[in-house]
């Protein structure tokens with residue numbers, strides 16, 4: 001009914017200052033909620049993106065999920081095995097290139113082998129522990145960011161020298177090595193190996209840049225003394241979210257343990273859920289505070305308008321109609337606050353997105369922000385809803401007032 | 412409202428109405444009031460201050476409910492209906508004018524007069540406006556229609572309030588000391604208007620007043636003392652049966 005709208009708008013218009021205060025309360029609530037959600041979800045998404053980008057989506061290793069099935073178990077229906085001495089198996093994935101070929105037949109993505117070796121790097125008389133990772137440069141391109149992270153030389157340079165390595169730039173500067181220098185790499189089993197530095201890379205994560213060395217698979221196999229075996233097959237799937245399903249299929253097909261990034265970081269993903277719960281509580285608190293403002297303003301208006309309420313009721317406006325006027329006022333304040341809050345929140349996000357942060361562990365980055373219409377919809381709906389509720393109680397109280405009490409008091 | 416020729420129709424009737432304010436010491440506002448208001452009647456209620464005139468008006472206007480007895484509007488008992496139903500009767504069948512104008516301060520004269528019509532919702536808004544402007548110009552407020560109450564004089568405000576009371580063509584208009592705050596000239600004007608409501612517009616008017624001149628111009632005069640009717644006498648014609 002437009003009489004209600006008319007009266008509500010008139011009340012609001014003649015109380016610009018109060019309306020503005022209430023509106024700003026709601027707007028601040030919505031704005032900060034949007035910013036907060038954008039930041040929280042942005043950082044979560046950024047983290048997952050980094051995780052998904054920097055690590056293989058699926059890692060196939062020679063670990064087992066269950067003890068191996070024994071020959072006797074295969075032969076008989078029921079057996080009890082006691083004091084079994086298991087077959088000795090060499091660590092590593094056997095026939096890696098046959099497996100890769102088999103996987104490439106159906107896998108929606110790419111596969112690359114790697115051999116890892118803990119080693120001591122000696123240069124200029126100093127020893128440093130490092131992880132030497134043997135890769136296949138041609139396949140590596142398809143599964144990791146490494147090729148783009150090479151700052152000097154190139155991945156293909158690994159083919160140029162007999163034992164070529166690419167160092168993390170942190171490691172290189174720690175030991176003082178440059179491209180062209182020769183290092184000694186020592187592992188527990190093998191003879192020390194002379195290797196030439198053919199390039200540097202910078203991943204932007206200090207733990208990696210300070211510790212990792214890349215070389216060819218065969219060089220790493222020599223260091224680990226495991227010719228023909230690899231430690232890990234790294235897989236990048238086209239749809240990162242499908243990694244879990246692909247992993248279980250690989251596991252069924254190859255018998256090797258295939259761990260998707262989701263499984264590997266289950267703890268992190270569940271930590272995100274806790275973080276989200278905290279975020280929802282904080283956002284809820286912000287909006288609750290904002291709704292106190294609306295409550296206060298509608299209470300004030302109904303107080304100041306006690307006489308008008310008495311007039312309207314004495315003329316014959318029903319209680320529900322009078323109540324609707326003030327609920328509508330709260331709704332208008334909430335709605336205006338919501339819209340202003342959206343703009344405010346968006347501007348906050350844009351501003352935050354421009355600030356650069358520099359931490360010791362990663363490169364300078366901007367805050368990761370995620371822009372989602374859902375943030376705006378949810379914060380807006382919550383603000384509007386709480387405004388309506390906040391307005392309802394004073395409105396109900398005001399509408400119940402008996403007109404005679406006020407008319408008597410005024411005459 | 413067509414009336415049977417023998418018994419004149421009754422618009423508004425109080426039947427042994429008593430209103431007691433509950434409390435540690437209960438206060439009796441009015442006691443055992445029985446009266447009838449007929450169509451086209453101009454009734455003046457007089458009495459000393461504190462005698463219960465306003466309290467009676469609130470009962471007659473369905474703003475208050477008697478503790479015993481009944482108020483009937485057009486023969487319908489209103490004591491046991493709910494608040495919304497009473498509000499609906501107030502909106503459609505009763506008009507109020509109070510001592511203070513009681514206009515909505517943020518609305519113009521026209522908007523104030525339109526308020527009951529819009530609340531009733533029987534006419535489109537343009538027709539409401541037309542009628543409001545018509546009523547206001549009848550009361551000599553043509554140049555002031557767009558003004559807010561604070562831009563009007565006391566007499567003008569009271570005339571706007573009368574126009575508002577007339578908005579929905581209520582059969583009965585109740586006025587509680589409508590000239591109480593006005594100077595002599597304005598009082599005279601309001602008086603003639605109220606008289607005109609009865610003579611020209613077929614409203615019945617019940618007016619509470621201290622003004623002896625007004626009381627003298629009424630058709631009937633009810634005197635209240637200590638919450639009871641002390642006298643009920645016709646000024647011009649034969650007093651209707653009580």
Ligand SMILES: Nc1ncnc2c1ncn2[C@@H]1O[C@H](COP(=O)(O)OP(=O)(O)OP(=O)(O)O)[C@@H](O)[C@H]1O
Pocket residue numbers: 408432438439440458459460461462463464465466467
């Ligand atoms: N809320 C209340 N509590 C106690 N007594 C009340 C209350 N309201 C009214 N009264 C008393 O009831 C009596 C009637 O009051 P009412 O206002 O009806 O008188 P009135 O005839 O209209 O007086 P006036 O001519 O001054 O307007 C008065 O004595 C008043 O003091």
Ligand SMILES: [Mg+2]
Pocket residue numbers: 411464465466587
């Ligand atoms: Mg009075």
